[in-house]
Amino acid sequence: MRFLFKTDYDDDIRLFPHSGYVLSYGTLLALLLIAPFVLSSYLVSQLVFVCIYATVGVALLILTGFTGQASLGHAAFLAIGAYTAAYLQQFNVPFPLYFLASGLLTGVIGAMVGFPALRLQGIYLVIATISFAFIVEEILARWESVTHGNEGMRIKTIQLLGTQVPRDSPTFYFLCLAVLVLTIVGALNLLRSPTGRAFVAIRDSETAARSMGINVSLYKVKSFAISAAITGFAGCLFAHKLSFISPEMFTLQLSIEFIIVILIGGTFSLHGAVLGAIFVVMIDPFLTYLKDDMPGVIAGFAAAIGAGSARAAQIHDAVAAFASANGLKGAIYGVIIVVFVLFEPLGLYGRWLKIKLFFQLFPLYKRATFKRQKIYVKSERLR
Amino acid sequence: MSYFRAENLSLHFGGLKAVDAVSFAVEKGEILSIIGPNGAGKSSIFNLISRIYTPTSGRIFFEDRDITDAPAYGIAKLGIARTFQNIELFENATVLSNLLVGRHRHSTTRLWQELLFLPSVRMNEKEHRYRVEQVIEFLDLEPYRDKLISGLPYGVRKVIELARALCTEPKLILLDEPSSGLNVEETDDMSFWIRDMKSELGVTVVMVEHDMTLVNRVSDRVIALNYGRVLAMGTPSEVQGHPDVVAAYLGV
Numbered sequence: 145m146r147f148l149f150k151t152d153y154d155d156d157i158r159l160f161p162h163s164g165y166v167l168s169y170g171t172l173l174a175l176l177l178i179a180p181f182v183l184s185s186y187l188v189s190q191l192v193f194v195c196i197y198a199t200v201g202v203a204l205l206i207l208t209g210f211t212g213q214a215s216l217g218h219a220a221f222l223a224i225g226a227y228t229a230a231y232l233q234q235f236n237v238p239f240p241l242y243f244l245a246s247g248l249l250t251g252v253i254g255a256m257v258g259f260p261a262l263r264l265q266g267i268y269l270v271i272a273t274i275s276f277a278f279i280v281e282e283i284l285a286r287w288e289s290v291t292h293g294n295e296g297m298r299i300k301t302i303q304l305l306g307t308q309v310p311r312d313s314p315t316f317y318f319l320c321l322a323v324l325v326l327t328i329v330g331a332l333n334l335l336r337s338p339t340g341r342a343f344v345a346i347r348d349s350e351t352a353a354r355s356m357g358i359n360v361s362l363y364k365v366k367s368f369a370i371s372a373a374i375t376g377f378a379g380c381l382f383a384h385k386l387s388f389i390s391p392e393m394f395t396l397q398l399s400i401e402f403i404i405v406i407l408i409g410g411t412f413s414l415h416g417a418v419l420g421a422i423f424v425v426m427i428d429p430f431l432t433y434l435k436d437d438m439p440g441v442i443a444g445f446a447a448a449i450g451a452g453s454a455r456a457a458q459i460h461d462a463v464a465a466f467a468s469a470n471g472l473k474g475a476i477y478g479v480i481i482v483v484f485v486l487f488e489p490l491g492l493y494g495r496w497l498k499i500k501l502f503f504q505l506f507p508l509y510k511r512a513t514f515k516r517q518k519i520y521v522k523s524e525r526l527r
Numbered sequence: 528m529s530y531f532r533a534e535n536l537s538l539h540f541g542g543l544k545a546v547d548a549v550s551f552a553v554e555k556g557e558i559l560s561i562i563g564p565n566g567a568g569k570s571s572i573f574n575l576i577s578r579i580y581t582p583t584s585g586r587i588f589f590e591d592r593d594i595t596d597a598p599a600y601g602i603a604k605l606g607i608a609r610t611f612q613n614i615e616l617f618e619n620a621t622v623l624s625n626l627l628v629g630r631h632r633h634s635t636t637r638l639w640q641e642l643l644f645l646p647s648v649r650m651n652e653k654e655h656r657y658r659v660e661q662v663i664e665f666l667d668l669e670p671y672r673d674k675l676i677s678g679l680p681y682g683v684r685k686v687i688e689l690a691r692a693l694c695t696e697p698k699l700i701l702l703d704e705p706s707s708g709l710n711v712e713e714t715d716d717m718s719f720w721i722r723d724m725k726s727e728l729g730v731t732v733v734m735v736e737h738d739m740t741l742v743n744r745v746s747d748r749v750i751a752l753n754y755g756r757v758l759a760m761g762t763p764s765e766v767q768g769h770p771d772v773v774a775a776y777l778g779v
Contacts, residue, residue: 153656156623157649330642337641337648338627338634341620345628348617355577355615356695357603357632366638412619 159332176321180314188317192385193425194418195320196378199327201405201417203374206331208403209411210340211367212347213261216399217273220280221372223394224250225379230297230389231290239302246380247373254372258365277399284391296390299383311385320381327374328414334370343367397474404477408484410491419492431473439464529588530555530731531699536585538571538755545571547755548585553699558725558732560742562766563752564775569735570612571755573701577602577609589699604632608697610688612704612735614681622671622679622687626662629694630655662693665727666720682713689720693728700724702734706741714741721745739767751775 148155148162160166180188200218207213225246232242257276264272284291291297302309302316309315334340342363345353350360383389401424409420443460451459466472488495502509529552538546546568553559561569574580576587578599586595589605597605608629617625633655636648663669666686676684685708692700705721706714718741724730736742742749742763749766751758759769766772 153653154649156656157652333644333648334638334641337644337652338631338636339638339641341624341628342631344620344624345617345631348619349615351579352611352615352617353628354579354599355603355609355611356628356691357600358628359598359600 157336159329159336173325177318180317185312188314189312189385190425190429192317192320194421195317195324196382196385197402197405197421197425198418199320199324199378199381200375200402201409201421202324202327202331202414203371203378204402204406205411205414205417206334206343206374207367207371209406209416210335210347211343211364213364213367214266214270215273215371216270216396216403217257217277217280218371218375218402219394219396219398220277221250221254221375222379222382222398223280223284223389223391224253224372225376226383226389226394227284227291227297227379228376229380229383230299233300239304243377243380247377250376250379251369251373254375255365255369257372258368261368262361262364274396274399277394277396281391281394284394291391294390294392296388299387299389302384311387316384320385323377323381324418327377328417331374331414339363339366397477400477404481406491407481408491410493412490413493415493415496416491419496423492427473427476431467431476434467434472435464438467529553530590531733532588533572533576534586534588536572536575536587537583538568538575538580539583544755546575546582549752549755549757550585551750551757551760553731553733556725556729556731557747558721558734558745560746560749560763561733561735561752562737562739562742562749563758566754567752568755569752570703572752573609573703573733573735576607576701603695603697606696606698607701608692608695608699609701610685610692610703610705612707614684614688616676616684616688616691618677619675621673621675622668623659623673625676625687626659626691626694627655629691630658632695633658658696659694662690665693665723666690667716681708682710685709685713685717689717693724693730697730699731699733702732702736704735704737706736706738714738717741718744 146162146164150156155161160169176191179191183191200222203221204215204218207215228246228249229242232245237245257273261269261272285294287293301311302319304315304319309319335343342353342358345356345358346360346363346367354360386393405420405424406416407420408423409416409418439460442463443456446459447453447456484491490497531553532550533552534550536546536549537544549568549572551559561572563569571580575582578597578601582595586593588594589607592605594602594605617628620628634651636645636651640648663672666689668683668686668690671679671683671687676687679687685705689702689705692702702721705717709717721732721734722745725732732745734746746763748761749763750760751766751769751772753771753775758771758775759766761769
């Protein structure tokens, strides 16, 4: 085990508490940098989606994880970012400019959503954000002069510094990676400064936050705006990656996917956003595998343990029907949420911390370390 | 003019008069205790001052300024800090970040500076940390700096809440039952700290308290309340000897 001896206030401020962190994150970054030259183009494409989802995950963590304001409307913010990019691109606005514009415009709209949210809490806030998402979806479908309605919009390749950046090129991957890394660094900076602490204070006790001089309404609006702006940036990249956007891509299911990202990753640390993004992006390949290979594998197994060929074919068809059933993805999401909420409330990152602690304390690890305790001192009187 | 003044303060919930035309004044640098049976309106007065409730009528003045219409977050900025009867700490944060939240009213950095964590933000953070360390030393909280609140015992939380209030560098501090849930030694420590707050930090203290030993030991003046009205006001011994106070407590 490593013991840190702190000799300076900087020791509690710096992002990497000791050299071990520099080494492990440095290695991770190096691996990510050589990834596009080593991995297949399919996997690189998946990595791009991981970057985009993780960026949205960080945005949602700031709002939900740290400020305690739930949102099921982030697909709408993503859509606003995407459509802003697509719209401005038609007028030959350069990429850096419309990239900034999609973030800023989404941030402004996020702040506007934040205002009505000031009076709402918990489940009511969730309902309000869902309604917002539906409104945006509807506007996208109807405002044909700008959004081209249900026909959708095509997005041209990025022009950066006079060169083309195709959506499956390593450069595009690096762009997404850079946005993710900058977002994470920005979020970490925010969390170690007064604004971040105000967010956490609002999450844990609004009454106490107010009595400490925190303008709760202002900080809630700020949190909404920051979260929306980051999602807007991600939306711009998302549009470029897909090269075609239409309203039915930004549905409630996408918002739920973002919630799953932070729920599965862990809502208490930014690590959660990345781990959760990897998990969610990998569900699609898993479903494809289920559809393509699973029937054959199970039928083969059935044949091997003595089923007749007719019976094996029957099993093959039954499994194939199951694997390609409509709504299987939604069902899997539902099961995952339930399982994680019940058995792993701290998410994948929480599990990772437990594993790490197990090896650090090797023979002495107690399971009770992470047992949630209930302490009856909280006042309900002022709520 | 008094340092802090409440004039005809009333708080009515429908027909219930939780606080009924209460007037009192606090002089700079004194320790004032508010006593009274359960439901007398003591905590309600604190909630009126810190603007969690809006008074039905009456005005509140602090340093000759009318603060009755200030927003709840503005009260701390004026230099009035408070603790809560049932502890309102930020459960899922460390002791250190709880105390740093107390420094919020002194932070001057802007959002974009914080996003980049410019040197000015770092300087600010170190300054906050230095002040927080002074409070930690004052209240002997050194062993708990990096502990999460949710894992700490009640007595320690009580002290941390006091520490957080002190981190705002208040001129006036409102303590809502500082000794409730504390054992004898912890109550002793608390009484020393309250007196030190007055003599070393120059903070004016208003506290609601049930423990008469603590009240007698620290307070300069005492106000006794019952049914939202002031029964008696004066030195601790005067108030305890007052016939109305005896009647209110003993029910005779």
